Amino acid sequence: MTADVVATGRAAPRSGARRLLARHWYAWAMTAPVVIVTLVLVGYPLVRGIYLSLTDATEATMGRTIGMNVIPPTYQFVGLKNYADILTSPEFLGRLTWTIVWTVVCVALHVSIGLGLALLLNRPMRLRSLYRVLLVLPWAVPSFVSAFIWRYLLNGEFGVVNAMLRAAGFNGIAWLDDPFWAKVSVIACNVWLGVPFMMLAMLGGLQAIPRELYEAAEVDGATPWQRFRHITLPGLSPVSSTVVLLGTIWTFNQFPVIFLLTKGGPGGSTEILVTYAYREAFEGIRNYSGSAAWGMVILALLVVMAAVYRRALRRQGEAW
Amino acid sequence: MSRAARAWSRDRRSPGKSVALHLTLIAASIVSVFPVAWLVLTSLKPRQAIESASVAPIDHPTLANYTQVLGETRFLTWAANSVVVSLVTAVLGVLLAATTGYAVSRFRFPGFRSVMWMLLITQMFPVAILIVPIYNLMAGLGLINQFPSLVIAYLTSTVPFCAWMMKGYFDTVPATIDEAGRVDGLTPFGTFWRLILPLAKPGLAVAAFYSFLTAWAEVAYATAFMTGDDKYTLAVGLSQFVGQHKAEWGLLTASSVLIAIPAAVVFLLVQRHLVTGLTAGATKA
Known part of the structure; x- marks a missing residue:
C-alpha cells in the first residue's frame, strides 16, 4: 500500500499538485514542526559553520559588542585553506587513526562482552534479576560522573587501582600520565560505561528467538557451537546491526569520557576528532574557522556512516 | 518461556x-x-x-x-540549573517531535525520504559540528551564559532523536486502530490526538526521559556556553572541584553520590523501556 502512495505521489503531473496537497497536507503539517525546528536550529548553524570554515575567523577577528561599542568582524574569506591545512597536517592522520582505533576497539569490546553476558543471563538460574541489576548499574550512572569516578580510581598517587597493584607486589602505573596507558584508561572507562546497554539490547534480542528452534536443533544433534552460529547469531542480527551502529556513533562522538578523564592528554595522545575540534574552538586562542572546518570533516565521515546504516536497514526490508 | x-x-x-x-x-x-x-x-x-x-x-x-558540598558550594544551584534545562529540553523535544514521529510511522508522502534522512543525520551530529556556529549565533543574540542557549543547543539533537524514537514506538501501535478512527470519521489529526496519543504515553515518556538524560549529562555545550558559576550545570560545576590547581576529591565524590543515586534509582526503574525504545525498529522485525 505504501509503495502505491509513493508511486502516485511521484508520478503526479503538475496539474495534480492540488490533489497532492489534498492527499498529503496533514502529513506535511505533522512533520512541519520538526522540519522547521531542524532547518532553523540545525540547518542555519550548519550553513554558517560551512561559511566560517571557509574564512579565517578567530577570537581576534570575530566581531563583538563590548558595552556600546560594536567592533565589526574583520575575518576574510580564504576558500579551502582551512581544509587544506587540516588534510596536510600530521595532526589529522594521527587523530583520525586514534579515533578509528578507539571506536573499533570500544565497540568490539562492548558487543562481545555484552553478548557474552547476555548469553550467560539468558537462562533460568538463581539470582538472575540481582545479577541483571548489578550489571546494568554503570549505565545508570550519568557518564560525566563515571568519568570522574574513573579519574579518581586511576589516580597514579592514591588511586585504588594502583594501590591494589602495589599491594599485589607490582609497580603502580601512571595510568593517566603515560600516552599508552592513558589510551588504555579511556577505553576501559568507556567499555565499562557501554557494556550494560549492549547486554540489555542483546538480552532482548535473545529472548525474541523462538525456543523451538533450539529444541529442534538439539533433536537434530547440533553442537552448542552450531546452535550459536546458525540460530543465535542470525536471530540476533536485527538487534545487533542496530546497536552496533548506535554504539559506533555514540563512541565516535564520545565527548565526556575523554574530555573529563584525560582532557585529551597527555600531549594530545587520547584526543579524538570531536574533542580536538572542541579544544581548537574554545581553548587558547579560539580558532573558530579551523574548528568549523574540523567539524565539516567529521560530518563528512558521519555521512558515510549514515549511508552504510541505511544500506543495512534496506537489507532488512525497511523501504526508504 | x-x-x-x-x-x-x-x-x-x-x-x-x-x-x-x-x-x-x-x-x-x-x-x-x-x-x-x-x-x-x-x-x-x-x-x-x-x-x-x-x-x-x-x-x-x-x-x-556532604555537609560541605551542600553548605559551602553552589551544588544546589547547579542541580536546580540542570533540572530546569533538562526538563525544558525534554518537554519541548517531545512536544515538537510527537506528530512527526506519527507521520513518518504511518504515512508515505512526498518528502518522506528526505525527512527520514534528516532525522537520521542530525541525531548523529557530534557536538563538534554545530558548537562553533551556535556559539557565535548565541553570542550575537547575547544569550551566552543564559539557559535558553543551552536548551536551543540541546534541541538540535533531542528533537530528531525523539521523532526517531517515537516513530519506533508508533510502529508498534497496530494500524487497525487508525483505520477504526477513520471509519468513525476522525481526521488524521483527530485519530492521532484521541486514539494514538493516549496509547503512546509510555513511548512519549521514554523519549522525554531519554532527552532529559541527554541534556542532564551533556558536557561540551555546557562548558563552552555557561561562563558564570551561578549558571553552571552539574557537569560543569563538578569539574570545578577537580580543576588544574586543586583537586577536591571529597567534594567531588560526595556530589557525585548525590547525583548518581537518584539518577540510578529512576534509571533502573525505567531501563527496560529504554532499551525497547532504542531498538524498537529492530526487534519489531
Whole structure:
C-alpha cells in the first residue's frame, strides 16, 4: 500500500499538485514542526559553520559588542585553506587513526562482552534479576560522573587501582600520565560505561528467538557451537546491526569520557576528532574557522556512516 | 518461556557448569559495581584519608564532605540549573517531535525520504559540528551564559532523536486502530490526538526521559556556553572541584553520590523501556 502512495505521489503531473496537497497536507503539517525546528536550529548553524570554515575567523577577528561599542568582524574569506591545512597536517592522520582505533576497539569490546553476558543471563538460574541489576548499574550512572569516578580510581598517587597493584607486589602505573596507558584508561572507562546497554539490547534480542528452534536443533544433534552460529547469531542480527551502529556513533562522538578523564592528554595522545575540534574552538586562542572546518570533516565521515546504516536497514526490508 | 522449557534447561546444567556460570557473573558484577561502591565509600572518608593510597575501605566514616558540598558550594544551584534545562529540553523535544514521529510511522508522502534522512543525520551530529556556529549565533543574540542557549543547543539533537524514537514506538501501535478512527470519521489529526496519543504515553515518556538524560549529562555545550558559576550545570560545576590547581576529591565524590543515586534509582526503574525504545525498529522485525 505504501509503495502505491509513493508511486502516485511521484508520478503526479503538475496539474495534480492540488490533489497532492489534498492527499498529503496533514502529513506535511505533522512533520512541519520538526522540519522547521531542524532547518532553523540545525540547518542555519550548519550553513554558517560551512561559511566560517571557509574564512579565517578567530577570537581576534570575530566581531563583538563590548558595552556600546560594536567592533565589526574583520575575518576574510580564504576558500579551502582551512581544509587544506587540516588534510596536510600530521595532526589529522594521527587523530583520525586514534579515533578509528578507539571506536573499533570500544565497540568490539562492548558487543562481545555484552553478548557474552547476555548469553550467560539468558537462562533460568538463581539470582538472575540481582545479577541483571548489578550489571546494568554503570549505565545508570550519568557518564560525566563515571568519568570522574574513573579519574579518581586511576589516580597514579592514591588511586585504588594502583594501590591494589602495589599491594599485589607490582609497580603502580601512571595510568593517566603515560600516552599508552592513558589510551588504555579511556577505553576501559568507556567499555565499562557501554557494556550494560549492549547486554540489555542483546538480552532482548535473545529472548525474541523462538525456543523451538533450539529444541529442534538439539533433536537434530547440533553442537552448542552450531546452535550459536546458525540460530543465535542470525536471530540476533536485527538487534545487533542496530546497536552496533548506535554504539559506533555514540563512541565516535564520545565527548565526556575523554574530555573529563584525560582532557585529551597527555600531549594530545587520547584526543579524538570531536574533542580536538572542541579544544581548537574554545581553548587558547579560539580558532573558530579551523574548528568549523574540523567539524565539516567529521560530518563528512558521519555521512558515510549514515549511508552504510541505511544500506543495512534496506537489507532488512525497511523501504526508504 | 514454558515450564517444560525451564525444567529442560536447568536440569541439563552440571554442577561444575553452574559454579562456572555463577563465578563469571559474580566477577562481572564486581567489576561493574566496584567503581560505584568505591565512590560511595570515598565520599564518606575524611579528607586526609581520601588522598592516601590506603585500600582500607573506611576507618572513620564522616558526612563532612556532604555537609560541605551542600553548605559551602553552589551544588544546589547547579542541580536546580540542570533540572530546569533538562526538563525544558525534554518537554519541548517531545512536544515538537510527537506528530512527526506519527507521520513518518504511518504515512508515505512526498518528502518522506528526505525527512527520514534528516532525522537520521542530525541525531548523529557530534557536538563538534554545530558548537562553533551556535556559539557565535548565541553570542550575537547575547544569550551566552543564559539557559535558553543551552536548551536551543540541546534541541538540535533531542528533537530528531525523539521523532526517531517515537516513530519506533508508533510502529508498534497496530494500524487497525487508525483505520477504526477513520471509519468513525476522525481526521488524521483527530485519530492521532484521541486514539494514538493516549496509547503512546509510555513511548512519549521514554523519549522525554531519554532527552532529559541527554541534556542532564551533556558536557561540551555546557562548558563552552555557561561562563558564570551561578549558571553552571552539574557537569560543569563538578569539574570545578577537580580543576588544574586543586583537586577536591571529597567534594567531588560526595556530589557525585548525590547525583548518581537518584539518577540510578529512576534509571533502573525505567531501563527496560529504554532499551525497547532504542531498538524498537529492530526487534519489531
